[in-house]
Amino acid sequence: MTSARTQAQRHRLLTPTRPTDPISVEHCSGAWIYKEDGSRYLDGSSGLVCVNIGHANPRVIEAMRAQAATVSFAGPATQWPARQLELVERLTRLVGRPEDAVALASSGTSAVEMAIAIARNIGRAQNGPRRSHILTANLGYHGNSALTLGLSGHRRRRPRGEDGFGLAPAFPAPYPPSHGGCRCDAMCAEEVAAAIDTLGAENVAAVLIEPINGTTGGAFVPPEGYLRRLSDICRERGVLVIHDEVLTGLGRTGLPLASDRWVGAAPDICVLSKGLGAGYVSAGAVLVAPEKAEYLGGAGATPLPMMGTMTATPLQAAVCLAVLDELEAIGVFQTKTRGDFIAHELSSALAGFDMIRDIRGAGFFYGVELRDGTLWETIAEIERRGVLLYPFSGYRPDGGGEGLIVAPPLNVTESELQHLIYALVGAVAVVENEGVVK
Numbered sequence: 001m002t003s004a005r006t007q008a009q010r011h012r013l014l015t016p017t018r019p020t021d022p023i024s025v026e027h028c029s030g031a032w033i034y035k036e037d038g039s040r041y042l043d044g045s046s047g048l049v050c051v052n053i054g055h056a057n058p059r060v061i062e063a064m065r066a067q068a069a070t071v072s073f074a075g076p077a078t079q080w081p082a083r084q085l086e087l088v089e090r091l092t093r094l095v096g097r098p099e100d101a102v103a104l105a106s107s108g109t110s111a112v113e114m115a116i117a118i119a120r121n122i123g124r125a126q127n128g129p130r131r132s133h134i135l136t137a138n139l140g141y142h143g144n145s146a147l148t149l150g151l152s153g154h155r156r157r158r159p160r161g162e163d164g165f166g167l168a169p170a171f172p173a174p175y176p177p178s179h180g181g182c183r184c185d186a187m188c189a190e191e192v193a194a195a196i197d198t199l200g201a202e203n204v205a206a207v208l209i210e211p212i213n214g215t216t217g218g219a220f221v222p223p224e225g226y227l228r229r230l231s232d233i234c235r236e237r238g239v240l241v242i243h244d245e246v247l248t249g250l251g252r253t254g255l256p257l258a259s260d261r262w263v264g265a266a267p268d269i270c271v272l273s274k275g276l277g278a279g280y281v282s283a284g285a286v287l288v289a290p291e292k293a294e295y296l297g298g299a300g301a302t303p304l305p306m307m308g309t310m311t312a313t314p315l316q317a318a319v320c321l322a323v324l325d326e327l328e329a330i331g332v333f334q335t336k337t338r339g340d341f342i343a344h345e346l347s348s349a350l351a352g353f354d355m356i357r358d359i360r361g362a363g364f365f366y367g368v369e370l371r372d373g374t375l376w377e378t379i380a381e382i383e384r385r386g387v388l389l390y391p392f393s394g395y396r397p398d399g400g401g402e403g404l405i406v407a408p409p410l411n412v413t414e415s416e417l418q419h420l421i422y423a424l425v426g427a428v429a430v431v432e433n434e435g436v437v438k
């Protein structure tokens with residue numbers, strides 16, 4: 001137990017908290033987090049679904065040390081951005097978009113805002129000056145700034161009406177809980193068409209969507225054909241498609257990009273972040289298709305948005321390059337889908353438990369939906385068994401809907417995965433059979 005003094009100190013740090021006590025960490029290594037007493041926890045959610053290659057990776061630590069010892073900061077407008085250009089070339093090639101232009105950013109939130117600004121610039125240059133609206137789904141999360149929270153369909157994090165700048169999601173996400181119980185198929189994309197047409201296509205710059213839902217609703221996967229139909233609808237109206245792959249990109253959902261899972265689903269603009277910095281540095285990237293990027297230059301073009309002080313530094317670029325090295329060594333950029341077997345492992349292990357409502361997701365990213373009212377009991381019991389998982393809750397219109405995110409590092413071993421599943425099954429068994437954590 002933490003002392004009264006320690007608790008008082010903790011309250012001075014203004015960050016989110018949760019019902020369970022935080023862990024006192026001595027060090028981390030690979031998929032493991034070690035306490036001062038020598039006990040350890042498997043990091044089953046990769047931190048906040050970002051530590052995708054594990055903690056204290058030697059390749060990344062050495063790259064960080066070497067770059068910091070030479071030059072850590074240099075403004076790319078005044079000093080030749082050699083490391084940044086190397087990152088752009090390597091990143092675009094590895095994700096199969098080798099001709100894309102790239103804006104580097106300092107975080108996922110800033111990258112999404114950058115993507116919005118770029119989309120507006122392209123839309124106005126290509127199709128007229130009124131292209132400003134950004135349309136989003138009613139279940140999704142796009143960052144923690146005032147702008148992105150206003151656009152996000154995250155029920156618990158959305159700002160009060162008077163604080164939201166008049167922004168709100170424009171169409172239902174193609175998942176039954178957020179679409180009035182609809183069974184959902186590709187035709188749900190017609191709701192996007194209706195939203196564009198209501199505003200007038202001449203007023204819409206882009207549709208911003210998570211190709212696979214993140215932690216907001218717990219890894220919902222869109223119905224087959226939905227993203228392709230959405231792209232067709234937008235293309236017919238001169239509206240850009242932005243995929244927020246801050247969480248899902250760079251192997252998290254089993255392929256380099258989540259959109260790679262469907263033919264014809266590639267976006268005009270793709271946003272990456274969590275898997276790029278992998279928890280070692282804060283970084284983001286906005287990838288713009290070459291046929292759209294050509295509208296960003298030349299005489300009369302709107303200037304690019306300001307990119308911030310800590311954007312595209314040599315240190316960030318060096319660390320991201322080392323992360324890409326590790327991801328490539330793991331096999332993330334191969335065409336074969338990775339990690340989908342985890343769905344079978346989870347489903348088999350948890351079959352028969354009444355409190356398991358659903359298991360959904362792809363690759364190394366799954367939501368295990370629990371019976372309402374059991375979330376924090378289950379988390380406490382899982383942690384007693386040496387595993388950390390990430391909670392999600394409140395995604396249904398009635399405020400219900402809760403569960404656990406299972407998202408181990410992309411280089412998790414078979415024995416580590418079995419440890420995770422064993423802990424999860426044991427915790428669910430206790431909560432379901434006894435109703436309380438003992």
